[in-house]
Amino acid sequence: xxxxxxxxxMYYAVFAALMVGTALTVGVAFVDLGAMNNVLMxxxxxxxxxxxxxxxxxxxxxxxxTWLVVASGFFWLLIxxxxxxxxxxxxxxxxxxxx
Amino acid sequence: MEHAxxxxxxxxxxxxxRKLGFWVFLGSETLFFGSFIATYMAYKxxxxxxxxxxxxFDIPLTSISTFVxxxxxxxxxxxxxxxxQGNRKMALGWLGATILLGTTFLGFQAFExxxxxxxxxxxxxxxxxxxxxILTGFHGAHVTIGVIWLFxxxxxxxxxxxxPEKALNVEIAGLYWHFVDIVWIFLFPLLYLIGxxxxxxxx
Numbered sequence: 001x002x003x004x005x006x007x008x009x010m011y012y013a014v015f016a017a018l019m020v021g022t023a024l025t026v027g028v029a030f031v032d033l034g035a036m037n038n039v040l041m042x043x044x045x046x047x048x049x050x051x052x053x054x055x056x057x058x059x060x061x062x063x064x065x066t067w068l069v070v071a072s073g074f075f076w077l078l079i080x081x082x083x084x085x086x087x088x089x090x091x092x093x094x095x096x097x098x099x
Numbered sequence: 100m101e102h103a104x105x106x107x108x109x110x111x112x113x114x115x116x117r118k119l120g121f122w123v124f125l126g127s128e129t130l131f132f133g134s135f136i137a138t139y140m141a142y143k144x145x146x147x148x149x150x151x152x153x154x155x156f157d158i159p160l161t162s163i164s165t166f167v168x169x170x171x172x173x174x175x176x177x178x179x180x181x182x183x184q185g186n187r188k189m190a191l192g193w194l195g196a197t198i199l200l201g202t203t204f205l206g207f208q209a210f211e212x213x214x215x216x217x218x219x220x221x222x223x224x225x226x227x228x229x230x231x232x233i234l235t236g237f238h239g240a241h242v243t244i245g246v247i248w249l250f251x252x253x254x255x256x257x258x259x260x261x262x263p264e265k266a267l268n269v270e271i272a273g274l275y276w277h278f279v280d281i282v283w284i285f286l287f288p289l290l291y292l293i294g295x296x297x298x299x300x301x302x
Contacts, residue, residue, distance in 0.1 A: 029292035073129040
């Protein structure tokens with residue numbers, strides 16, 4: 001168990017940030033910014049996830065090993081998304097590979 | 100303010116084995132949900148028949164359920180603080196709030212899914228139905244398991260059996276709950292907001 005005791009005000013502050021992020025995400029969805037829409041929404045989602053991981057899950061005060069497990073999860077997720085999507089998005093670029 | 104938790108577990112990693120083990124499990128869960136998310140992304144916009152994502156989602160309703168789930172994460176971390184401090188009332192109150200908020204989220208999901216079924220979007224209708232329901236279905240199943248787990252902990256707290264020496268149990272349940280919340284943080288924009296305008300021909 002982490003020996004860190006966080007003040008409740010910090011939890012409320014993080015929660016407020018999460019609320020703002022959610023409101024922003026919904027707001028952005030209703031404004032047409034072209035390609036930036038997706039970038040913004042996923043960027044906000046990643047920030048929110050980071051806040052939950054660091055503060056609610058106490059990773060901020062955890063050992064390096066915990067950081068390593070969290071970072072590895074993200075890393076392999078990026079590999080999976082990256083290679084999967086690069087496969088599907090490049091279908092049809094080379095003769096005979098359409099779908 | 101100090102509390103009565105052993106600072107350094109006698110393991111070579113400096114981390115309690117159960118906590119490390121659970122983090123590794125969360126790593127596997129990341130890839131588990133990741134594979135369904137990747138499938139959703141690959142098949143996005145490829146449905147041959149409707150209903151399509153631009154026609155069927157109720158964004159205001161889902162925004163409310165998203166707020167509810169985020170609130171439950173706050174309640175979870177405050178409930179954990181209550182257990183760590185040996186404050187039984189605080190623990191019972193906030194853990195109870197987490198359970199109620201989680202159940203409310205599930206209620207919203209159940210309502211939403213039956214609405215979709217009535218509008219013709221089922222698991223077998225099209226690619227949207229298949230990828231959407233598998234993803235949100237597994238997420239909902241995870242929330243359900245979390246609610247049951249938290250309820251068991253709440254009962255223990257009610258019987259006075261959840262003191263600071265048991266805080267690790269609550270912390271691990273908290274890790275699970277926050278993870279489920281994080282999955283939803285990504286699912287909400289990905290499933291509901293990004294596909295908001297999509298109808299066939301408007302790719």
